[in-house]
Amino acid sequence: MGRKKTYTVSGVILILLGIAIASYPVLGYYFSTYAKSPHAVLKPGNNFVYAGYLTGGNLGLVIYNITYVGNNRFRVKFDLYNITGRNVTVIYFTGITNPGKIIGNPKLILDKTLILNESDPLIKTLFPKDSVTVYALNHSKTTKLTIRTIPFSSDFSPNSIGFPYIYGPDLPGPLVKYADKVAYYRATDSYFARTLEVIGPNAPLRYPSMVDGMPTHVPIGVTPEQLDLPELIPQKLISKEGWNYIESSYPTVTILGLLRTNVQPAYQDWMGALKYSFVQYSAPVDYILILMGIVLLILTGRFV
Template structure:
């Protein structure tokens, strides 16, 4: 084999290897997970588990779990549990995490558990799985708003071990609030959206470093209300009385975060092009860069070689 042919073949192999390394996470996720999984919310057996922390006002942190399964005919089975974490170090690894996704580490002590069958017009179901719009608490009042793709920063979670490279959808709020809108975010299934993260806002949530931009406050609470998550319906009366909560007077605790832990549904709308770009520039870099650059150099040498 002549020098020119050796340079040419070696250069092409290195370039293809660089491209393959960068493309592997996307291709592997599509073949092994995406193509094998359901993409609709309303399919019997499809399951969504949400977890979050609730501060009860007495320096205690409670763990909340919503285990939601679609059972057909517009009905959802919701198993809601509350656990005490005060004597154990409990950590939730949310579904969008690259590692340990879908895990709760620690030994929470179960306080209560309740199971309900809810239909599609229940506030919890409409909040977790909206069709086109979501009601959020923003600018000190409730607003029903459309969901739009978050494009900046890169919209994908880039988690090939869990949900791939989905577009993230956020409430369509005024510009001064856009940077905070990812506190309420969704993935999109073929028939509706499903919640990624939710921040629950109590009426006494304080403003943080209030400032004015374009005539509107930028540091205001953005999220959903406890009523939208059926907290008054799901939390036992004994626990409400013991903790001194009062939903009528709005003196209830605030969930600082509620996020998707696991589901068998893969988001239908994926940013495949963005995922490839991110993989080339961030995930597999600089290995792919080096291989491709070496391949280009060899092809240049091949072009200058006689034989």
């Protein structure tokens, strides 16, 4: 009976240990970060920092440091850097414990601070309520945001923003792939941008295909105007630095991404995270422990 009890207890412990290892990333994130963090955009002091590269002529780096100050107003500190010939890398990793960072020594050439309200194009683009406007050439489409299912419906970042659902523009199938990098997280009161594929005016194709009023085979995203670039960057600086993009008077930002924030997305895929952890993140350690536990429980049947 002593050996049977030992096998039974050991088997149960191994199974529970396997389950605990797979569950730890989810439970650890929930109790260490999610439960202690704000989940709303419109709360005074909440901060969002976005970074993106300027292209067209010289290469630059833009930083939007945005803080909600109350009364439907946002303080936007805009920094512009020249990184031509410099080894500068932006690591997009959001969160409290592992914030995004910039490696290198970019040269600051412009900083500007504005107070913007919710109706400003930049604020509406970064923090939409339920819909976004995407552009392709001279066409635009306003559409609702829906949970993105292809290729992934959520992120898996237990050290930063957890396992939030990813939302994208609700576009027809043939258009979805062209707006792949227009993605958002959802807070309790609105969405906030995860990444934005920022597309400036481009030379139109001779024979573009049209789907649901939008051309295909061309980049789809947001415009410089939506990011307030005409207001933030003086024209004389653009001319001096040689920034212009084909037919545009303003440079184009490519892949504007969330660098860091103190806000944790409210809508998290908890069950999906547990499943992913079991089959990918913690595997095969959890599988081995659970299998060993099952084997020990089966062996207890030999000690009747």
